[in-house]
Amino acid sequence: xxxxxxxxxxxxxxxxxxxxLAAFLPNRRIPGVLLRERHALEDEVGELIGKTxxxxxxxxxxxxxxxxxxxxxxxxxxxxxxxxVPSDYITKGDTRDWISVFDLQGSYAEDQILLYxxxxxxxxxxxxxxxxxxLPSQFTxxxxxxxxxxxxxxxxxxxxxxxxxxxxxxxxxTGKKKTLGRARPAxxxxxxxxxxxIVEIL
Amino acid sequence: xxxxxxxxxxxxxxxxxxxxLAAFLPNRRIPGVLLRERHALEDEVGELIGKTxxxxxxxxxxxxxxxxxxxxxxxxxxxxxxxxVPSDYITKGDTRDWISVFDLQGSYAEDQILLYxxxxxxxxxxxxxxxxxxLPSQFTxxxxxxxxxxxxxxxxxxxxxxxxxxxxxxxxxTGKKKTLGRARPAxxxxxxxxxxxIVEIL
DNA sequence: ACAAAAGTGTTGGGCTTACACCCATGT
DNA sequence: ACATGGGTGTAAGCCCAACACTTTTGT
Numbered sequence: 248x249x250x251x252x253x254x255x256x257x258x259x260x261x262x263x264x265x266x267x268l269a270a271f272l273p274n275r276r277i278p279g280v281l282l283r284e285r286h287a288l289e290d291e292v293g294e295l296i297g298k299t300x301x302x303x304x305x306x307x308x309x310x311x312x313x314x315x316x317x318x319x320x321x322x323x324x325x326x327x328x329x330x331x332v333p334s335d336y337i338t339k340g341d342t343r344d345w346i347s348v349f350d351l352q353g354s355y356a357e358d359q360i361l362l363y364x365x366x367x368x369x370x371x372x373x374x375x376x377x378x379x380x381x382l383p384s385q386f387t388x389x390x391x392x393x394x395x396x397x398x399x400x401x402x403x404x405x406x407x408x409x410x411x412x413x414x415x416x417x418x419x420x421t422g423k424k425k426t427l428g429r430a431r432p433a434x435x436x437x438x439x440x441x442x443x444x445i446v447e448i449l
Numbered sequence: 450x451x452x453x454x455x456x457x458x459x460x461x462x463x464x465x466x467x468x469x470l471a472a473f474l475p476n477r478r479i480p481g482v483l484l485r486e487r488h489a490l491e492d493e494v495g496e497l498i499g500k501t502x503x504x505x506x507x508x509x510x511x512x513x514x515x516x517x518x519x520x521x522x523x524x525x526x527x528x529x530x531x532x533x534v535p536s537d538y539i540t541k542g543d544t545r546d547w548i549s550v551f552d553l554q555g556s557y558a559e560d561q562i563l564l565y566x567x568x569x570x571x572x573x574x575x576x577x578x579x580x581x582x583x584l585p586s587q588f589t590x591x592x593x594x595x596x597x598x599x600x601x602x603x604x605x606x607x608x609x610x611x612x613x614x615x616x617x618x619x620x621x622x623t624g625k626k627k628t629l630g631r632a633r634p635a636x637x638x639x640x641x642x643x644x645x646x647i648v649e650i651l
Numbered sequence: 652a653c654a655a656a657a658g659t660g661t662t663g664g665g666c667t668t669a670c671a672c673c674c675a676t677g678t
Numbered sequence: 679a680c681a682t683g684g685g686t687g688t689a690a691g692c693c694c695a696a697c698a699c700t701t702t703t704g705t
Contacts (some may be wrong), residue, residue: 250483251453254526281452285524288517314516314528315490322487324456324526326516389656406659407695429704430656591683608686609668631677632683 252324254282256291259312259329259364260300262337262345263381268397269345270361271299271337277357279325292328300332301339307332308380308443310371312364329364331380349400365398372398375445376417379438387425387433388412415446454526456484458493461514461531461566462502464539464547465583470599471547472563473501473539479559481527494530502534503541509534510582510645512573514566531566533582551602567600574600577647578619581640589627589635590614617648 257279260271271278278299282291292309308331317323348365351358372378378394392408412418419439424432459481462473473480480501484493494511510533519525550567553560574580580596594610614620620638628634 250455250485252456252484252486252526253452254454254456282454282518282524282526283452284454285522286518287520287522287524288526311515313513316484316488318489320487320489322484322489324454324484324490324528326526387657404695404697405657406697409658410660411694426703428655430654431658431702431704433657589684606669607684608670611685613667628676629684630682632681633675633685635684 252322254324254326255279256282256288256295257325257327258292258295258299258309259327259361260296260332261329261348261364261368261381262332262334263394263397264334264345266393266397267347268349268365268400270348270364271340271344272346272357273299273340273344275346275355275357277327277360282326288326296330299340300337306380306441307336308377310367312360312367327360327364329368331368331377333381333383335383369399375443376438376440377443379441382438384441385421385423385425385435385437387427387435389427389433391418391436417444417446454524456526456528457481458484458490458497459527459529460494460497460501460511461529461563462498462534463531463550463566463570463583464534464536465596465599466536466547468595468599469549470551470567470602472550472566473542473546474548474559474563475501475542475546477548477557477559479529479562484528490528498532501542502539508582508643509538510579512569514562514569529562529566531570533570533579535583535585537585571601577645578640578642579645581643584640586643587623587625587627587637587639589629589637591629591635593620593638619646619648 257277259277262269262271278295280291280295280298282288296307296309309328312327312329314324314326317325348361351361353359353362372395378391378398381394382390388409391412392403392405395408396403417439418436421435421437423435425435426432459479461479464471464473480497482493482497482500484490498509498511511530514529514531516526516528519527550563553563555561555564574597580593580600583596584592590611593614594605594607597610598605619641621641623637623639625637626634627637
């Protein structure tokens with residue numbers, strides 16, 4: 248009686264593309280790889296990211312969602328992660344493989360997993376700084392707000408947003424300014440820490 | 450090149466014993482079983498609960514914590530759960546295997562996992578009704594409050610606690626009264642739902 | 652000059668916290 | 679009668695949500 252199992256790692260890659268939260272779903276499936284023998288989960292996650300996104304570096308935020316066994320009874324185990332990458336980081340894959348997640352209707356098998364991943368992400372950005380992994384190192388408060396709005400799928404009040412973010416001391420003012428389009432230049436900020444950090448809600 | 454792995458399910462059993470949050474840790478280890486081939490995770494979780502606690506029924510709340518691969522590089526995978534059981538439900542195992550969790554000092558290998566499990570549990574009881582699985586079907590507000598205090602490891606204000614709990618509409622007043630020790634009899638309540646439910650925080 | 656995004660304060664309501672005394676029973 | 683836990687209300691502070699106008703630039 249053997250007790251070994253095929254273990255598959257699946258990763259939902261999120262990015263913000265054209266101001267919209269999108270997930271990488273070629274053929275409408277969440278990409279996965281079999282965990283090789285004598286390999287650690289974290290290493291394989293890195294492998295899979297490289298394979299699907301065409302990049303070896305991994306500076307995005309990764310979080311494990313949960314593990315499930317195959318409902319068909321094969322005994323196969325799936326371990327699901329999600330990942331945040333800035334859109335300019337993507338070098339591989341068809342643009343059409345990126346699905347705007349708030350369009351999906353629950354009609355595909357894996358949509359429940361996606362919906363759960365979105366919820367987890369929405370919770371996470373409320374009390375951590377993980378959005379750093381969706382932004383370039385320098386950005387404006389407007390750009391940051393648009394990232395939050397894309398993930399939360401609703402508009403936010405500009406003044407309240409700024410008050411809250413600045414009170415959390417997540418950001419550092421560079422003193423520089425940046426002009427986008429034909430409008431007043433905006434103050435440029437960077438994140439104090441580019442590592443996942445729980446920010447005090449006071 | 451085979452791609453199969455030993456998958457071990459581990460369960461941290463929590464209970465409230467003498468007003469203290471305790472975990473079942475025989476030999477100071479988190480109990481586990483190897484996942485058998487062609488078996489689903491949930492079934493094996495039930496098995497493990499029966500084996501370790503000596504009961505086939507499982508009416509406790511179970512939640513998956515996360516999965517890790519063996520840091521030694523063996524490729525083994527561990528999937529960790531935690532479970533809430535009322536203390537009178539336990540029929541097997543030495544009383545001394547139940548460790549008061551706020552006594553532990555991080556000196557054992559698995560203490561980090563335990564600390565994380567406690568944190569998850571603390572979060573969970575703040576916005577769900579899962580404490581039902583630590584209580585008999587009928588109980589007083591005082592008993593409920595002592596469960597919360599045991600898990601959160603701090604005292605709570607009696608009046609504020611009652612206001613909050615009652616406003617959440619988790620409980621149903623039975624009209625009955627129950628007297629504990631030499632004191633005024635207390636109103637007896639039951640949970641409206643004995644299934645995990647997210648309660649509105651308004 | 653005008654369009655477009657940046658920047659800036661105040662107010663009201665709701666929630667959370669802190670806090671002290673009387674009540675009903677068992678011994 | 680006294681010890682024990684049950685039961686109750688109010689006030690202050692804090693956080694969140696709503697809301698409108700001026701500023702600076704590009705065209």
